[in-house]
Amino acid sequence: MKDKKRWILSLVKNSKQHQKLKTKLQEVESLYQDSKEKIRQLEIQNKDFKNRFHALESKVNKLTPQVYLRILEIHLAEHCNLNCFSCSHFSQLAKEGFPNLNQYECDLKRLSNLTYGLIGRFHLMGGEPLLNPNCKDFFQVTRKYFPKSAIWLVTNGILLESQSKDFWESCKENKIEIHPTKYPIKVNWEVIEQKCKDFGIPLIFFNNTQVIKASLKFVLEPKGNCNPLDSFVKCGMANNCVQLRNGKLYPCNIAPNIQYFNAAFHQNLPITPIDFIDIYKAKDYHEILQFLAKPIPFCRFCNLAKWKSIGEWKTSKKEIGEYLE
Ligand code: SF4
């Protein structure tokens, strides 16, 4: 701009005209600066508007019943061989525990009838699902009742290398995809990648292979003083990480696993019959989807305003402070 101004002024020799032109050019320059500032302010407003729109859209989505369940999470093991800080499933606090295969089959049969087999994707997880010595039986039952759904095994990968041929064959036969989360621990991913290649099983990392897992802190409010609606609409798990446990569906994975927090720290954050929907009492899919799209009384114990990333992944000391402000 300055160079252009100098060049235009050099073309005019008459001093009066020169002055007039100089004034005009100064006005143009000032207008140009004003417009630049206005554009900058508009860009800030636009960004703010977009953020508010996305926050509102996310709240509306949480409170809107899904057309059909996109994701259903199920534990194949309650406990874990990793010990993560503030685990949202409380698996670092849980004692060894596995679902009963017969009960699992009844639940999936009932769910299949209720949903007409329409569930987008199963996350068979935990805890660490590979601690369950009968994973392949759970794969087979899930595939039997949901022939069209995606089935993901969600694992930390520690036990993948030591799995037997039966396990890999069952993955292939039942079209299981393996979705590990990479933690900053020693796992021989090359051997696992080769095994998956040999059996034609998709291996897709949950977090980008280069990303170092961060630790999150899920802060609870044991007095239950939070606004349940406020917690629910801000919660990333609500109506998103739906969990099936013993024939009951919960809108997230904090409520169905709170028993481990209660037992470890002598607390009593209660789960009542209106915190879940029983698949044997629900009259149809519609009723289930409606239930999952609204806050449950337990939401009053989740202090969403204080949930945060605390930086690099770290291990748990199994202290109640991991879940308190
Ligand atoms: S690996 Fe997953 S389930 Fe196990 S303690 Fe860590 S976060 Fe919890």
Ligand code: SF4
């Ligand atoms: S109880 Fe409510 S707020 Fe807490 S994790 Fe579940 S859905 Fe989210």
